Amino acid sequence: MSAGGGYDEIPYSKYPYPHTHPDRLATVATLMGLSPAPPARARVLELGGGAGGNVIPLAYAAPELHAVCVDLSARAIADGRRTAEALGLANVELIEADLRDLRGGELGPFDYVVAHGVYSWVPGDVRDALLEVIRAHLAPDGVAFVSYNALPGGYLRRMLRDMGLWHARAERTPLGRAGTAQELFRFLAEHRVADDLYGRLLERELRRVVARPLPSLVHDDLADDMQAFWFADVAAHAARHDLGFLGEAELAELEADRLAPGVEEAVRELSGGAGIAFEQYSDFLLGRKFRQTLLCRAERRVDSELDPARMRALRFLSSAVPEAAPLSGLLPRAVAALEAVWPRTLGFEELDAQLDAGSGALAAALLDGFRAGVVEPHVDPPRWADRPGERPRASALARLQAADAIDLTTLRHENVRMEEPAARRLLRLLDGTRDRAQISAELAAGGDGVALGPGDLERNLEALAQLALLHA
Amino acid sequence: MTDLYETVRYTGFPFPQTHPERLALLARMHGLDPAPPERCRVLDVGCADGVNLLGMAAGAPGLEAVGIDSAAGPLERGRALASEAGLLNVRLEALDLRDAGELGAFDYVIVHGLYAWVADDVRDALMALLARCLTAHGVAFVSYNAQPGGHLRTMLREMALMHADPEAPLDGARELYELLAPWATDRADAYGRVLDHELERLRRLKAPALLHDDLGALYRPVWLRDFAAHATAHGLQYLCEAELSELEADRHPEGADAMLDRLAAGDRVRWEQYADFLAGRVFRQTLLCRAEAPAEPGELVRALRRGEAVLPELPSHHVTAPGERPEASPLTRAMAREGADLVSLEHEYVRLDDPFGRYLLNLLDGTRDRAALVDALVAAVGRDLGMTAGERPITDGERLRPQIAGGLEQNLQTLAGLGLLRA
Numbered sequence: 074m075s076a077g078g079g080y081d082e083i084p085y086s087k088y089p090y091p092h093t094h095p096d097r098l099a100t101v102a103t104l105m106g107l108s109p110a111p112p113a114r115a116r117v118l119e120l121g122g123g124a125g126g127n128v129i130p131l132a133y134a135a136p137e138l139h140a141v142c143v144d145l146s147a148r149a150i151a152d153g154r155r156t157a158e159a160l161g162l163a164n165v166e167l168i169e170a171d172l173r174d175l176r177g178g179e180l181g182p183f184d185y186v187v188a189h190g191v192y193s194w195v196p197g198d199v200r201d202a203l204l205e206v207i208r209a210h211l212a213p214d215g216v217a218f219v220s221y222n223a224l225p226g227g228y229l230r231r232m233l234r235d236m237g238l239w240h241a242r243a244e245r246t247p248l249g250r251a252g253t254a255q256e257l258f259r260f261l262a263e264h265r266v267a268d269d270l271y272g273r274l275l276e277r278e279l280r281r282v283v284a285r286p287l288p289s290l291v292h293d294d295l296a297d298d299m300q301a302f303w304f305a306d307v308a309a310h311a312a313r314h315d316l317g318f319l320g321e322a323e324l325a326e327l328e329a330d331r332l333a334p335g336v337e338e339a340v341r342e343l344s345g346g347a348g349i350a351f352e353q354y355s356d357f358l359l360g361r362k363f364r365q366t367l368l369c370r371a372e373r374r375v376d377s378e379l380d381p382a383r384m385r386a387l388r389f390l391s392s393a394v395p396e397a398a399p400l401s402g403l404l405p406r407a408v409a410a411l412e413a414v415w416p417r418t419l420g421f422e423e424l425d426a427q428l429d430a431g432s433g434a435l436a437a438a439l440l441d442g443f444r445a446g447v448v449e450p451h452v453d454p455p456r457w458a459d460r461p462g463e464r465p466r467a468s469a470l471a472r473l474q475a476a477d478a479i480d481l482t483t484l485r486h487e488n489v490r491m492e493e494p495a496a497r498r499l500l501r502l503l504d505g506t507r508d509r510a511q512i513s514a515e516l517a518a519g520g521d522g523v524a525l526g527p528g529d530l531e532r533n534l535e536a537l538a539q540l541a542l543l544h545a
Numbered sequence: 546m547t548d549l550y551e552t553v554r555y556t557g558f559p560f561p562q563t564h565p566e567r568l569a570l571l572a573r574m575h576g577l578d579p580a581p582p583e584r585c586r587v588l589d590v591g592c593a594d595g596v597n598l599l600g601m602a603a604g605a606p607g608l609e610a611v612g613i614d615s616a617a618g619p620l621e622r623g624r625a626l627a628s629e630a631g632l633l634n635v636r637l638e639a640l641d642l643r644d645a646g647e648l649g650a651f652d653y654v655i656v657h658g659l660y661a662w663v664a665d666d667v668r669d670a671l672m673a674l675l676a677r678c679l680t681a682h683g684v685a686f687v688s689y690n691a692q693p694g695g696h697l698r699t700m701l702r703e704m705a706l707m708h709a710d711p712e713a714p715l716d717g718a719r720e721l722y723e724l725l726a727p728w729a730t731d732r733a734d735a736y737g738r739v740l741d742h743e744l745e746r747l748r749r750l751k752a753p754a755l756l757h758d759d760l761g762a763l764y765r766p767v768w769l770r771d772f773a774a775h776a777t778a779h780g781l782q783y784l785c786e787a788e789l790s791e792l793e794a795d796r797h798p799e800g801a802d803a804m805l806d807r808l809a810a811g812d813r814v815r816w817e818q819y820a821d822f823l824a825g826r827v828f829r830q831t832l833l834c835r836a837e838a839p840a841e842p843g844e845l846v847r848a849l850r851r852g853e854a855v856l857p858e859l860p861s862h863h864v865t866a867p868g869e870r871p872e873a874s875p876l877t878r879a880m881a882r883e884g885a886d887l888v889s890l891e892h893e894y895v896r897l898d899d900p901f902g903r904y905l906l907n908l909l910d911g912t913r914d915r916a917a918l919v920d921a922l923v924a925a926v927g928r929d930l931g932m933t934a935g936e937r938p939i940t941d942g943e944r945l946r947p948q949i950a951g952g953l954e955q956n957l958q959t960l961a962g963l964g965l966l967r968a
Binding site: 224225226228229231232235236239240257260261264269270271272273274275276277303305332333336339340343353357358359360 | 692693694696697699700701703704707724725728729734735736737738739740742768770797798800801804808818819822823824825
């Protein structure tokens with residue numbers, strides 16, 4: 074954000090970020106005892122949202138939602154406006170502005186405010202402005218999402234960043250620096266001293282940066298202002314701006330990033346219960362390097378713990394293969410039942426009736442599943458089709474993206490890469506006007522003439538439904 | 546920092562890697578013609594109680610040692626020890642290095658454990674001091690916490706200071722280490738292992754070292770390239786590392802050296818910097834010399850790197866078999882009268898907990914043969930030397946004469962083995 078020029082020079086990714094989705098924010102807020110606004114009709118503000126790659130899909134998928142995207146880069150805003158226009162969206166605004174000019178709440182109140190990839194990558198005054206802007210725009214029951222690089226893990230990233238930048242010191246352009254830095258990362262990956270501690274640490278960190286696209290290296294790992302923070306310091310910073318800690322958008326980044334049973338109790342004892350101290354001590358033990366923290370107005374009373382009983386108000390989705398993670402108790406059965414109906418969700422009552430194991434036990438199991446990252450709770454029912462209809466209609470956004478790119482946004486607000494040109498051609502035909510015979514005929518008539526038999530076509534349409542690319 | 550040294554007793558140690566003999570050897574191997582170690586001027590900046598200099602001065606009467614430190618207490622102890630040991634070639638001065646004017650020319654300057662723990666103005670003053678006082682072929686030894694490994698230690702440091710009272714962090718820090726340790730051991734991933742490794746190191750550190758090294762007011766690890774650039778800005782240059790074994794081949798995995806050669810393109814600082822990337826270096830002991838000195842790795846250094854030579858040996862100063870009238874140095878004897886911390890003739894730290902051994906050591910002034918030693922020990926029992934039989938103190942040494950005489954040779958052998966006896 075600090076370097077508008079830098080952002081104009083290198084296009085940043087236009088990906089959606091599922092953990093910033095208002096439904097996810099509402100889910101955590103609900104579990105913590107707040108009454109968040111219904112996500113599908115909410116007002117959503119994204120700060121530093123680039124070309125709207127994150128809010129345009131929200132606006133597209135929920136016509137009653139109103140989204141505003143603010144960014145410093147004129148080029149990004151212009152790009153985003155073109156996309157919104159092409160989709161005929163009236164419920165999304167893209168505004169070129171400096172955060173420091175929005176401290177008075179100029180844009181009005183919002184139910185959800187998202188700042189993804191801003192906090193750690195701007196100078197101190199902008200970081201202050203960011204929290205001020207969030208507080209000024211946050212509705213009384215509003216939820217804010219702030220992501221940042223966290224310590225202690227940030228030190229490990231910092232190590233690689235310093236090395237990379239020094240190696241690339243002769244390069245004059247950001248992309249040139251990124252390319253040369255990546256060359257060093259490859260060298261280190263190849264030659265790290267096998268099996269010693271530091272070597273293993275390098276391996277863990279290098280895995281991420283050796284293959285990262287150069288523009289993300291420029292904007293993230295190698296960014297001028299990149300700074301990592303201790304969670305406790307971020308929480309204190311938020312408190313100074315009358316913002317309180319609500320929870321995390323993602324409870325566990327990886328399976329390995331969870332405290333082992335027994336340890337959690339010990340850390341809880343050390344920190345006097347859940348809350349900020351607990352989170353901070355957990356980070357000490359886990360080596361956390363990234364956080365997606367949810368904030369609310371400081372005067373909001375929130376529970377200190379996620380309350381399993383509140384699971385009853387939610388719907389659930391799971392695509393986890395139960396064998397992939399060691400699950401225990403009722404959870405494997407719940408995951409299996411959810412997996413069987415993917416990409417449909419099941420309400421708590423439905424699942425309870427199916428498993429018949431007691432609603433208290435189910436609520437606890439589902440919360441465990443959420444913590445372990447194998448169950449995805451939702452507030453709203455899904456808007457995607459679980460199977461292709463008579464005249465299948467794919468997301469107009471995805472169809473637009475498929476015209477000249479391989480990265481597509483699903484209706485679940487995820488990014489999928491579709492490298493096969495024929496697959497994208499099929500997707501583009503699905504505008505809801507064609508039945509299967511017409512689809513087959515037009516596919517075959519295309520330049521590269523793809524002939525699909527009825528069985529193959531059906532399988533491919535079902536695959537698109539599984540990816541949550543088709544409208545109900 | 547000054548406060549810390551005043552309140553925490555920081556027992557001085559000899560640092561063999563700073564000894565002029567070692568520095569001279571390395572300098573010669575890298576193209577310089579340094580002053581002979583037995584007749585040179587040595588400056589130790591931040592010398593604490595000066596034990597490091599005392600050890601050097603005791604071994605070479607022609608060596609002139611000057612130590613400066615801003616904390617007066619330890620210096621006082623050092624001066625008392627020097628006078629006890631009859632050392633006339635050591636001067637210890639309470640002086641902030643920022644105020645050090647002309648201290649004269651020095652062939653060897655030692656700055657151990659300072660650079661990474663002070664602010665920029667002190668660092669600048671230090672480099673300026675080196676530039677002022679190093680002789681044409683003089684060598685400076687400067688140690689510091691290095692990057693990238695410093696990031697890992699900073700991580701643990703900040704955790705400890707967050708948990709503890711920053712004004713008096715020792716107890717809180719140790720409490721946190723104990724709390725984290727059992728859980729860190731359970732984690733199999735890379736982060737957990739690093740945590741485990743660092744905690745093990747921190748839990749073993751003694752209070753003064755912990756307070757000074759890891760929990761001090763400033764903790765500023767440095768990249769070698771920045772350190773070298775700082776030296777260059779003051780008319781100095783990188784010479785080599787103080788650790789002899791670093792000159793040997795096989796420090797890196799197969800193929801890495803060739804890549805390092807390519808990356809460094811003939812620049813030795815760059816070569817070392819990339820090597821630090823690979824190894825995760827946490828600490829450096831770098832030798833500097835004047836920018837105009839002809840520093841260049843000689844044939845022996847090149848042969849060592851190819852694995853075609855062995856490391857040269859340093860001269861030895863102690864005897865392995867006690868002579869007819871065994872002799873320890875006056876410094877060793879003075880230290881033995883004070884406590885268990887000793888400096889060997891090889892300039893190494895030795896701890897001798899046994900009071901009987903220390904008493905014997907003090908007797909070894911080169912005038913006594915074995916019979917005289919036995920007599921002196923027997924006479925000391927019950928007076929200078931408390932001995933007990935079971936619970937009861939023994940007052941009559943004669944009762945112990947057979948044991949004392951019988952064990953003498955073994956005891957002398959032990960002292961010789963510790964490098965405490967000279968020819």
